[in-house]
Amino acid sequence: MQANHPIGIFDSGYGGLTILRQIRSMLPDYDYIYLGDNARAPYGSRSFETIYEYTLEAVKWFFKQGCPLVILACNTASAKALRTIQQKDLPGLAPDNRVLGIVRPTSEVIGDMSEGGNIGILATQGTVESESYLLEIEKFFPEVSVFQQACPIWVPLVEYGEQDNPGTDYFVRKYIDLLLKKEPRIDTVLLACTHYPLLLEKIKEYMPVDIQVITQGQIVADSLADYLLRHSELTERITREGQMDFYTTERATTFNRQAERFFGTEVGATQVHKL
Structure with a gap:
């Protein structure tokens, strides 16, 4: 049975669901995993060091789930952590994988x-x-x-x-x-x-x-579609079964109740107790 290799979508809370909603509308065939770090949200007022630490933990978690591509669908994480992760951490963690932001x-x-x-x-x-x-x-x-x-x-x-x-x-x-x-x-x-x-x-x-x-939703979706067209070596590693899975670091019942406002439809999330 083929392993699932989805695109990872990360946000500190629920906001990234507005990005995933647009991405999936444009690219419905791909598999996706969404992770909201709701237990530690919001990120906006935290230090550079803390946001980098939390974001790197999330990226490592996505890689363990088989994601060859992770989108930081969070402006704060993109602004404060992306560059360091790309330049310092990615070459040692998974040099063939990619982490992209939305800034x-x-x-x-x-x-x-x-x-x-x-x-x-x-x-x-x-x-x-x-x-x-x-x-x-x-x-x-x-x-x-x-x-x-x-x-x-x-x-x-x-x-x-x-x-x-x-x-x-x-x-x-x-x-x-x-x-x-x-x-x-x-x-x-x-x-x-x-x-x-x-x-x-x-x-x-x-x-x-x-x-x-x-x-930003449509802008990011357009950009990702273009990126995948230009990087066939990465696109070929992403599975296309149209599956979506949702995870949160907070209680799943709380996440599910709130997530529909952002995503537009009901979701059934699983709680991650430790990244």
């Missing part, structure tokens, strides 16, 4: 979406502090100006299912106002956290109508 593919295209060349980034504290988007966007679009705003309350609000609560409006409006005070001419705003799509309707409510709001 670079987003940075490769976001500049083309802005007519005026002023882009706003709404993200976690960790992503903002890493300055990853500032550095990556400058590589591809040196003429574009980027302005960042950390939104430390947004992930907990989403994780606890408070995104539709009227009290959430205050915090949504607060961080949008802080961002636009930095540059009123911003015409494009990137939601650089995979949890934020669940706040999209409230964000649009308080965002000026002439500013477009960009989420």
